[in-house]
Amino acid sequence: MRILLLGPPGAGKGTQAVRIAQNFSIPHISTGDMMRAAVSSGSALGAKVKGYMDRGELVPDEVVIDIIDERLSNPDCKGGFLLDGFPRTIEQAKKVGDYLKKAGKELSHIVELRVPSDELIRRIQGRAAAGSGRADDSVEVAKNRLDVFLKLTAPMIEYYRTHKEACGSAVYLEIDGTDSIDGVFSKIMAELGGGAA
Ligand code: AMP
Numbered sequence: 001m002r003i004l005l006l007g008p009p010g011a012g013k014g015t016q017a018v019r020i021a022q023n024f025s026i027p028h029i030s031t032g033d034m035m036r037a038a039v040s041s042g043s044a045l046g047a048k049v050k051g052y053m054d055r056g057e058l059v060p061d062e063v064v065i066d067i068i069d070e071r072l073s074n075p076d077c078k079g080g081f082l083l084d085g086f087p088r089t090i091e092q093a094k095k096v097g098d099y100l101k102k103a104g105k106e107l108s109h110i111v112e113l114r115v116p117s118d119e120l121i122r123r124i125q126g127r128a129a130a131g132s133g134r135a136d137d138s139v140e141v142a143k144n145r146l147d148v149f150l151k152l153t154a155p156m157i158e159y160y161r162t163h164k165e166a167c168g169s170a171v172y173l174e175i176d177g178t179d180s181i182d183g184v185f186s187k188i189m190a191e192l193g194g195g196a197a
Helices: 013-024 031-041 044-055 061-072 090-102 117-130 139-162 181-192
Strands: 002-006 028-030 081-084 109-114 171-176
Touching: 002 013, 013 028, 013 081, 013 109, 013 181, 028 031, 028 061, 031 044, 031 061, 044 061, 044 139, 061 090, 090 139, 109 139, 109 181, 117 139, 171 181
Parallel strands: 002 081, 002 109, 028 081, 109 171
Antiparallel strands: none
16 A cells, blocks of 8 residues: 545644554654654754744755655555655655656555635644644644645645546545544545454
């Protein structure tokens, strides 16, 4: 399974990603997690990306593409992987598409979690108010992340939906993300043909 999970901030992507990856025993590759780890470790990469993350902006494409190319060449990705939070722009989608094609590791499934904007704003505010522990989760920053999603990532999702060649032979699945965590997971598993939810 080589899965790409798409969806707006607040759609529950991270939670579903962990469960799907566990179910299929494939690495969960989250660029957000990788960059948060870089910031915490105080590495040069961390210093480069911290400001963007704190503001809820995207890290420049070339930085994130380098990180992901290296991660995908790791031997643990041989048997599949799940991408979460990457790609986020049309440029990233094109670059990773080329990379995966050359490596003979084209995506098998693209799973899009769909949640209406008003529900997302409600969730984002709830998460910020509850203090999720994420440094980038103040209401203002979370709203900025949603704006960035609408401006840069929503057009990328549209690009996948309308450009067959961008998806290659991957099966494109649209999942209603408004259900409970278990409900959404069951729907995804039913489509992917995984084990019991
Ligand atoms: P996430 O946990 O996926 O929401 O990512 C947290 C933050 O990391 C984002 O708000 C961006 O600043 C940065 N980030 C994560 N993935 C990407 C990406 N694919 N492209 C650019 N920036 C990213």
